[in-house]
Amino acid sequence: MSLAPIEIETAPNPTATVLLMHGLGADGNDFVPIANELDLKAVGAVRFVFPNAPVIPVTINGGYRMPAWYDIAAADLVKREDEPGLRRSQAAIEALIANEKQRGIPAHRIVIAGFSQGCAMALMTGLRHAERLAGIVGLSGYLPLAATTAIERHAANHETPIFLGHGTRDGVVQIERARASRDALVALGHAVEWHEYPMEHSVCMEEIADLNRFLLRVLAAA
Template identity: 65%
Template sequence: MALETLEGTTGPHPVVSIIVLHGLGADGNDFVPVAQQLDLRPVGHVRYIFPHAPVRAVTLNGGARMRAWYDIASLELSQREDETGLRQSRLDVQALIDREVERGVAAERIVLMGFSQGCAMTLLTGLRAPQRLAGLVGLSGYLPLAAMTASERTAANSHTPIFMAHGRHDPIVQPALGTISRDALRALGHEVEWHDYPMEHAVCAEEISDLNRWLLKVLVPA
């Protein structure tokens, strides 16, 4: 595998996989506490996969090297996008999906989830995946390479449910970019459940509760 990962399961022989992509400068450990707050017992045993993004120089941060799914040139996130980095990381994340299928988890019981940069990678990868996934979760992020989505998305995930959430006071990924992304996806016919919360670039308890309810809905028992 190109990506190093952390993994945890809620029991033997998991029938659901949730792949969680962290944000800029974090690593796979970042969302382990969030996963620990989810109660998905009705859907069966779950395998959580927390990959570490590659270490690369990030232009916005003065060229400092850190874990990042792609480079960021400025806070105008939808401008001057690192298409090369985005597409390489998409292949790496798709490989994680493929591995879960090889391990015996049905694609339609795999959820791809991400925060900030991880949200961008979730939407980029999930909409282009050849397998029909259970759902996509985009937290505090946006739709990258938006102009190419219509021509590059696969029919397999044209009806895959999407959960998007954002902080109303987010100073990093402006809330407007989140709503623009939501509206672009809906205009393409995607089912998007949208939530916003009185927080900054973070995750809150109400959001986790809403996410838990949505996951139980899309991860129907085998």
């Protein structure tokens, strides 16, 4: 991580954590306003953790250095994937999960979430995590290293609920790519709650409302 994560607690002594990764070129502040729109009082105090991706050169942007969880070589997103970068960020996110557990939040009370590149990291890390998580959330993203998911995913999270939301007019991560990710996960037996919205590469209020209901459900059951 390039900077210490931003943290928000909805009340003292949180009993659950939502770890939310931003997209390419953004930072941990990006989703703070959306977290403030969520109402999770029914499941008790929640800690939101917004990590900051490292600043690295991004090939598709002419090598310009920006916050990124991994490099992107082509608009296709899955050709020439930056596997070393993906795995470095996976290890960093695993360290954040471990930190939450050290602070008293068990894995089954942790939701791992992300937008765009952050979505890719949430799916990659969540499916491979060795303890059952409360839920996995992917917004406007896709499944990275899809070919290795079947053999690398951990049995602990085979039945973890997954929320996927995507815009039908997304010009950054085409919805066909997201649908293919959804289909791959369903084919592996994962429980995917799928939502499409008439929006670009962004988040809308309808999606926030659907996400709120998902978080209440998975954290109530955890």
